[in-house]
Amino acid sequence: MIATIQNNLMSNFHTPSWLSNPHIQTVYPHLFRKVAAPLLFRERFETSDGDFFDVDMRIKEKSPIVVLLHGLEGSSMSTYIQGAAELFLQKGWGIAAINLRSCSGEINRRAQFYHSGWFEDLDRLVVSLRRHLVPIFGLGFSLGGNLMLKYSGSKTRSSFDAVMAVSAPIDLSSSTHSMRLWPARLYEKRFLRMLQRKMRKKTDTLLKEGIPVHKAQLAKTIREFDRYLTAHSYGFNDEEEYYQQASALPVLNRIRIPAHLLQSKDDPMLSSLCYPHQNSLPKNITCLYTQRGGHVGFVYGSRKERKYFAQEEAERFFDRCLELMNT
16 A cells, blocks of 8 residues: 555656756755754763764654664765754654764764664664654665665664664665766765864774774775775774674664665665665565655756655654554
8 A cells, every 4th residue: 555655756856957967966955955943952962882972852742753864974964964853853753863882072982983784872862752652754865775674674673663764775785886877986085084073083993903904095986995994993804794794784774663765776875786676575664766866866847936755754654654653
């Protein structure tokens, strides 16, 4: 039933000609989207390994909660997170926007930052939210989308009631190769600069852990950076082992809750493996692949009024899930 509804909605997303280019779709929200920051309250979670992560929350009594998860080097302040938070708060729902370690504006304590398949902090948050005894939905963007699906397919019993992923690189290895192609290479360079700048803030801590900081600092690609920093930090043999173990694609068939994947076929950062065929997936997982939308873009509407299809799609999906839970 959910799949039928989603397929019918696909025709509702049409980009105007001036927004049809995938790179305009990708960069437009970052440069021009204005969101009035919703009123959220920060809570710090101290972790058992001596580190911390921060969550910006606003919980409403007896209302569903949406956990929002950002992409690579994003945060709870990213415009797509702020926009989704505003939408669901206006709806009367609660919000918990998690910042992965080192992404809240304060560098974390331990050598490890975060990675695409490491979900211990996410699990800690969602389990803690269960005390409110309300439905809990997860919405992840890009890396956060992969992480949301990886978590849901790896846990014997997911703490979420439903999850949705947007522009998720569910096959990490092939997607890093896609980012090597021009002009997606420009995005890779930007991410690499951000990661290396952050790495320099705790060089001493990394060196004490035996991390080859110098090699990571000289990395020219995301794959090289992951080889020298991410793989070393988390005990993988190399970047390829990390990608294989962190990708959500191999565990999609293990997801037992309703899950929805929204991808654009012109996404410059995703490989062809990130678009699994609907028939290869269980009925509780639905996919919507649009012709346009770029990476975490999905902008449409007129020049005077821009709309963002991804958050609207999330609202429809979670509304339908809530309706089914209540029947």
